Every structure is written in C-alpha cells, then in structure tokens.
Amino acid sequence: MQLPLFEYHRPASLDEALATLGTAGSSLAVLGGGTDLLINLKLRLERPRALLSVRELPELAGVSVDAAGTLRIGAGERLTDLATHPLLVARYPGLAQAIRAVGSRHVRNMATLGGNLCLPTRCWYTNQSEGWRGSQLPCWKTEGQVCHVIKTASNCRAIHSADSVPALIALDARLLLRSSQGERELPLADFYRDDGIENNVLAPGELVIAVLVPPARLRSVFVKAAARTGLDYGYATLAGALGGSNRAPKSLLLVAGSVGTMPMVLHQSARIILADGLTEASIEAAADAARDDLGEVTNLFTPPGYKKRLVRGLVRRVLNELRRQKLPAAD
Ligand SMILES: Cc1cc2nc3c(=O)[nH]c(=O)nc-3n(C[C@H](O)[C@H](O)[C@H](O)COP(=O)(O)OP(=O)(O)OC[C@H]3O[C@@H](n4cnc5c(N)ncnc54)[C@H](O)[C@@H]3O)c2cc1C
Numbered sequence: 001m002q003l004p005l006f007e008y009h010r011p012a013s014l015d016e017a018l019a020t021l022g023t024a025g026s027s028l029a030v031l032g033g034g035t036d037l038l039i040n041l042k043l044r045l046e047r048p049r050a051l052l053s054v055r056e057l058p059e060l061a062g063v064s065v066d067a068a069g070t071l072r073i074g075a076g077e078r079l080t081d082l083a084t085h086p087l088l089v090a091r092y093p094g095l096a097q098a099i100r101a102v103g104s105r106h107v108r109n110m111a112t113l114g115g116n117l118c119l120p121t122r123c124w125y126t127n128q129s130e131g132w133r134g135s136q137l138p139c140w141k142t143e144g145q146v147c148h149v150i151k152t153a154s155n156c157r158a159i160h161s162a163d164s165v166p167a168l169i170a171l172d173a174r175l176l177l178r179s180s181q182g183e184r185e186l187p188l189a190d191f192y193r194d195d196g197i198e199n200n201v202l203a204p205g206e207l208v209i210a211v212l213v214p215p216a217r218l219r220s221v222f223v224k225a226a227a228r229t230g231l232d233y234g235y236a237t238l239a240g241a242l243g244g245s246n247r248a249p250k251s252l253l254l255v256a257g258s259v260g261t262m263p264m265v266l267h268q269s270a271r272i273i274l275a276d277g278l279t280e281a282s283i284e285a286a287a288d289a290a291r292d293d294l295g296e297v298t299n300l301f302t303p304p305g306y307k308k309r310l311v312r313g314l315v316r317r318v319l320n321e322l323r324r325q326k327l328p329a330a331d
Contacts, residue, residue: 001042001129007050014059014178014209020052022180022205028052030207032115033078035107040120044130055112060209063087069215072176075114075208079164083108091328092213094220094239098167101224104231113164114208117175117188121158121196121261122233123149123300141197149300156196157261157298159233165192166239166255166263167222173213179206192262199261218243218251219325221318224258225310234258235302238314242322246278254315256290259297259307266293269315278323287316 009028011017021028029048031037032055040046054060060076063085071092073082082088083100102108102116125148126133126141138144140156147153165188173188188211191200202208220241226232237257244250252273254266269286276282290311297304 003038003041004044004047006041006048009050009052011052011054011057014057014207017052017054017057017207018178018180018205021207024050024052025204030054030118032076032112032118033110034115035103035111036115036119043128045126054114054207060114060207071213071215073113073211073213075112075117075210077113079108079111079113079116080105082113092167092171092220093325093328094170094222094241095164095167095213098163098222098224098237098239101163101222101229101234101237113211116162116164117168117191117208117211118200118202119160119162121156121160121199123156123158123196125149126158149298155194157300158196158199159258159260159298159300160192160196160199160262161233161237161258163222163224163234163237163257166237166257167220168211168213169255169263169265170220170239170241170253171213171218172216172241172253173211175208176210176212177202177206178209179203181205183209185212189263189265194260194262196261216243216251217327217330219322219327221321221325223314223317223321225314233301236307236310236314238311238318240318240322242273242278246323249274249277254286254290254318256294256311256314259294259311261298264294266290266315268293273319278319283316283319283323286319287312290315 027049031051031053055076061074079099088096150157169189175188218241222239224234224237226234240254242252252270256264268289272286297307
C-alpha cells in the first residue's frame, strides 16, 4: 500500500505550529511518530492535504518535576525513552509498564506519548484496506448508519486501546492543551468521549503539549492481556494506583482499557478495597464487582463475556501485585 501525496510541514517552534494549525483546519493532520497516522493514510481512512510534524518541537520535549512535585512529560517524548526513564521506572512503575506494552520496540522507537494519547479507536471493519471496506456496507465510521459489531448501537463502538491512557488516568493525570487562542488543562479522564469517531475533546487547532501527574507517593501497576505480548493491541488492559497502606488504603483508581470506546474507571471495585483494605477476600470481591462496573462491553475482537472474565482476572492480578509492591522511595 502506498502513501497518498501530502504537503509536509516541519515547524521550528510551537507558535509557528499553532499558527499553521489555526489556519489549515481539518485539511491538516498532526503527525507525531506516524506509527498509526501513516498506516491510516495508506488505508485511506484519513485523507489530509498536509501533515504537521510536532515531535521535534522543543516545547513538547522533556520529563521534569517542578518544585511542588508535579511530573511533566512532554507530548513529543518517544515511548522508547519513557519506558526506561529512571524517574518513571522508580516512581511510576505502572506507567513505565504501560508504555513498555505499546506495540514492539520498533514501534516505540518512533511513537510519541502525544500520539498514544490521541490514538484513534480501532475496529476490524474499518482498520482494513479501502478495497476490503468497499466490500462491506458502510458503518458509522465510514459514513453509514449502522454498527456491524453491535447492530443496535446508535453510534460507533470501535475500541480505544492506547496503553498509556489507563495508567495515566489511574495516576490522576491532567492534560495540557494549547491552541493559538490560549492554553487549557483538563483531567485526562475527561479528555475521552464514548464515541468511536469523535473519541476525544481536542478542539480544532489544538495540540497536546504535555501530561501532568500530580505529586503523590503511589504504588502502581499495569497489566495487559493480548494474543502476542510485544506486538499486539490488548484484548483488555488494567491499570491501578494505590495510596496508603494495604490495611488502610487512602486512594485507589482502577482503570480498564481496550474494552470499550473509552477507558473505564472501576468505581465499585475500588470502593470495596478502600472500605476493607487489601486482603484476599476483598480482592476476590473487587474482582467480582468489576463485571457490574464494566456494564455493557463490545463484542469487538473477543466476545463480551470473555472480556468481562478477562477484566475480572486482571483486577485480581493488579490488586495482588499492588499488595506486594513497595511504596516508591520519597525524594
Ligand atoms: C504493529 C503495531 C502495533 C501497535 N500496538 C500498539 C499497542 O499495543 N498499544 C498501543 O497503545 N498502540 C499500539 N500501536 C499504535 C501506535 O503505534 C501507538 O499508539 C503510538 O503511541 C502512536 O504514537 P505516534 O506518535 O506514532 O502517533 P501518530 O501516528 O503520529 O498519531 C496518532 C494520532 O495522534 C495525533 N497526534 C499526535 N501527536 C499529537 C499531539 N501532540 N497533539 C494532538 N494530536 C496529536 C495524530 O494526529 C493522530 O491522530 C501499534 C501500532 C502498530 C503499527
């Protein structure tokens, strides 16, 4: 498959990038590492007239901690560098595990964090060649009015499967966005929408600049169930971040990925642990509760019953690993 022709912009500064983005509108696509976008261009899933490369912008670079202890990771950072970054490995092990779980080493060598955060949803009816898609009736994502996966669905149910996202939501991360109109910050959890087409709230002309992780000493874990580790998207993933002790946990966020059109926070499972502490019995109860937390899940890639059983097992695994993990050392 060949790439279509496109103009290529490589701005030298963020201001130049935002000015170009502000005037070009939807005919221009933002390019991070291109590991997803370029494939979508080959599949003719997207047809931008021009690409704007942002991964070398200095304003999108760097991993730092400010005086208040907030971690800032630039959106242009390469996943390979983040997966082995000493600060992430020591203080945010769940995030480092999640980043290491993205694709293969070759993919991570090119891919950026910003691209992972903005990864479009996937579906086996749309992530195919143009010819293959042409042999099917169109669906919500290809200008039809039906979902081939869930016939009764009133919108696109393609799956969100960006591995860094559940790990960052579990850490209560915030997103820094900027356009030529100014800057805004929002919780990463609020960035995603339950719609396989418009699956985030990035406004036209806006760029993801950085992720901000608030200061907290948390234990954190990420696990992924996939057909082949080291390459495939997950059938289901689960991230957890826990504050406090096993006996008296103070905070817990459990976030499932690759099971629906957006990441899902498992509130009931977390409530059980926060009330009873991390014991064998509470872990079993929390794993059982995940089923209700998930609600309706898609039958895309695996049957929904299987996905729910998988998440139940992942909850058990994450909680047991959190229980064993030592709290990261204080500064
Ligand atoms: C073989 C293979 C296996 C893969 N496996 C996985 C996997 O297991 N888990 C997983 O999560 N992903 C996987 N991917 C998908 C992809 O490689 C990663 O999600 C990667 O992190 C995307 O980053 P990128 O920089 O290459 O994004 P790009 O392809 O450059 O961009 C992706 C999207 O993000 C937008 N974008 C990029 N940067 C910004 C920014 N700063 N601001 C606003 N929008 C932006 C682009 O416009 C585009 O819509 C896989 C890909 C391949 C080819």
